[in-house]
Amino acid sequence: xxxxxxxxxxxxxxxxxxxxxxxxxxxxxxxxxxxxxxxxxxxxxxxxxxxxxxxxxxxxxxxxxxxxxxxxxxxxxxxxxxxxxxxxxxxxxxxxxxxxxxxxxxxxxxxxxxxxxxxxxxxxxxxxxxxxxxxxxxxxxxxxxxxxxxxxxxxxxxxxxxxxxxxxxxxxxxxxxxxxxxxxxxxxxxxxxxxxxxxxxxxxxxxxxxxxxxxxxxxxxxxxxxxxxxxxxxxxxxxxxxxxxxxxxxxxxxxxxxxxxxxxxxxxxxxxxxxxxxxxxxxxxxxxxxxxxxxxxxxxxxxxxxxxxxxxxxxxxxxxxxxxxxxxxxxxxxxxxxxxxxxxxxxxxxxxxxxxxxxxxxxxxxxxxxxxxxxxxxxxxxxxxxxxxxxxxxxxxxxxxxxxxxxxxxxxxxxxxxxxxxxxxxxxxxxxxxxxxxxxxxxxxxxxxxxxxxxxxxxxxxxxxxxxxxxxxxxxxxxxxxxxxx
DNA sequence: ATGACTGCGCATCAAA
DNA sequence: TTTGATGCGC
DNA sequence: GTCAT
Numbered sequence: 001x002x003x004x005x006x007x008x009x010x011x012x013x014x015x016x017x018x019x020x021x022x023x024x025x026x027x028x029x030x031x032x033x034x035x036x037x038x039x040x041x042x043x044x045x046x047x048x049x050x051x052x053x054x055x056x057x058x059x060x061x062x063x064x065x066x067x068x069x070x071x072x073x074x075x076x077x078x079x080x081x082x083x084x085x086x087x088x089x090x091x092x093x094x095x096x097x098x099x100x101x102x103x104x105x106x107x108x109x110x111x112x113x114x115x116x117x118x119x120x121x122x123x124x125x126x127x128x129x130x131x132x133x134x135x136x137x138x139x140x141x142x143x144x145x146x147x148x149x150x151x152x153x154x155x156x157x158x159x160x161x162x163x164x165x166x167x168x169x170x171x172x173x174x175x176x177x178x179x180x181x182x183x184x185x186x187x188x189x190x191x192x193x194x195x196x197x198x199x200x201x202x203x204x205x206x207x208x209x210x211x212x213x214x215x216x217x218x219x220x221x222x223x224x225x226x227x228x229x230x231x232x233x234x235x236x237x238x239x240x241x242x243x244x245x246x247x248x249x250x251x252x253x254x255x256x257x258x259x260x261x262x263x264x265x266x267x268x269x270x271x272x273x274x275x276x277x278x279x280x281x282x283x284x285x286x287x288x289x290x291x292x293x294x295x296x297x298x299x300x301x302x303x304x305x306x307x308x309x310x311x312x313x314x315x316x317x318x319x320x321x322x323x324x325x326x327x328x329x330x331x332x333x334x335x336x337x338x339x340x341x342x343x344x345x346x347x348x349x350x351x352x353x354x355x356x357x358x359x360x361x362x363x364x365x366x367x368x369x370x371x372x373x374x375x376x377x378x379x380x381x382x383x384x385x386x387x388x389x390x391x392x393x394x395x396x397x398x399x400x401x402x403x404x405x406x407x408x409x410x411x412x413x414x415x416x417x418x419x420x421x422x423x424x425x426x427x428x429x430x431x432x433x434x435x436x437x438x439x440x441x442x443x444x445x446x447x448x449x450x451x452x453x454x455x456x457x458x459x460x461x462x463x464x465x466x467x468x469x470x471x472x473x474x475x476x477x478x479x480x481x482x483x484x485x486x
Numbered sequence: 487a488t489g490a491c492t493g494c495g496c497a498t499c500a501a502a
Numbered sequence: 503t504t505t506g507a508t509g510c511g512c
Numbered sequence: 513g514t515c516a517t
Contacts, residue, residue, distance in 0.1 A: 059513075060491095060512095061490090061513060090515095094514090095513060153510095159509065159510040160509090160511090161510075162509075187499080189497090189498080310498090
């Protein structure tokens with residue numbers, strides 16, 4: 001079902017759509033139960049949940065309340081007869097029970113303000129003026145602070161804590177972020193994002209991710225087959241790309257030795273391609289990497305990448321401007337893109353690039369697309385076979401020499417095969433909890449989607465970068481053992 | 487009426 | 503270079 | 513939103 005959403009989004013034009021329109025599940029009131037006896041009701045609750053998520057002043061507990069309700073309803077094996085019936089099962093209270101009753105009676109639910117007189121401190125002050133409920137009394141201090149804090153969190157890298165800190169420091173809007181007094185409260189990475197805050201105020205849609213993908217494939221002949229990381233959830237804040245390169249770097253074997261008596265090591269994706277290769281903030285010599293020279297730099301000069309956050313030989317992060325279509329379905333030209341960037345127009349997103357050796361691309365795809373549970377399973381299978389699986393691929397323990405020997409990492413299918421698994425489609429490697437569906441057991445075998453890749457060539461390009469953000473010093477990291485005297 | 491509400495993977499940063 | 507604390511994000 | 517206070 002995720003893929004259906006994908007396809008629909010793709011079909012849309014690239015131009016921006018209002019945030020509240022995208023990714024909605026279409027209304028579907030037919031009584032055909034696609035799955036389970038309460039399919040329609042679950043769809044309804046899912047819509048309510050989405051609504052709660054999209055709302056300004058979003059209350060995460062409200063969202064979870066709907067999730068709980070969905071779970072409860074999904075767990076029933078007979079059609080729901082009344083709200084009270086569900087309520088008795090726990091986790092569902094008055095409000096949702098009433099909604100269920102309204103659904104059963106086939107009348108539209110009007111939020112009765114029986115319990116709360118100050119119901120809905122719903123400030124729809126900005127951007128989302130789709131649902132004008134008439135009443136906008138955002139005099140309310142609480143609602144106002146909630147609104148600001150919520151808005152600040154739209155910047156990738158800024159979460160609840162930082163948003164609250166900023167708010168209490170007097171920051172009242174996204175545009176305030178670039179004022180020095182608030183700017184200095186941010187980490188370097190956050191500062192970069194803050195500069196584009198005004199143009200990043202919604203989550204990434206797959207259509208956007210795809211347009212970057214397309215533009216990349218189209219524009220850069222040298223780097224082969226960029227592939228949007230297929231786990232990209234619609235709600236994700238970044239676009240993630242995987243680019244295969246033709247070099248054959250020395251692969252770093254796992255550090256520890258093999259011990260069949262021990263439990264398999266827990267996957268540490270943090271270390272993805274970062275062992276001994278620091279993924280540092282952009283200030284140092286990362287400019288001479290192939291990733292930077294062959295990929296980042298050309299993309300920058302072509303008006304796609306607009307800023308760097310951090311980088312290393314195998315990973316990069318920064319800001320990308322989503323390319324747009326002009327009238328007639330044509331892509332903007334390079335000059336147009338550059339000019340848009342100069343004026344800070346368009347949509348900007350955080351972009352991550354993984355630069356992966358060809359011989360390891362299958363393993364890399366698995367690591368990047370699998371969720372933690374799935375990778376744990378892969379790991380333990382490898383372990384049982386005396387193997388080790390990591391982002392490079394499969395390793396075999398050589399008893400005599402006491403070291404790991406690299407076996408294979410190029411194709412996902414072969415890796416799964418070696419581990420005695422059927423091919424698992426990327427979409428099934430994570431758990432999407434849509435409509436209360438739970439990942440029971442391992443995902444089923446699915447059709448093969450092939451990603452053939454070919455080689456890349458080398459190219460230099462002399463674009464220089466003028467990016468470097470300076471410190472927003474704060475206390476971080478390991479505390480001193482001996483406290484400092486003031 | 488009012489407040490608490492579940493917890494962890496991962497990135498990041500700086501001390502050790 | 504490694505480690506531990508912290509915050510972000512889901 | 514729900515639930516316990």
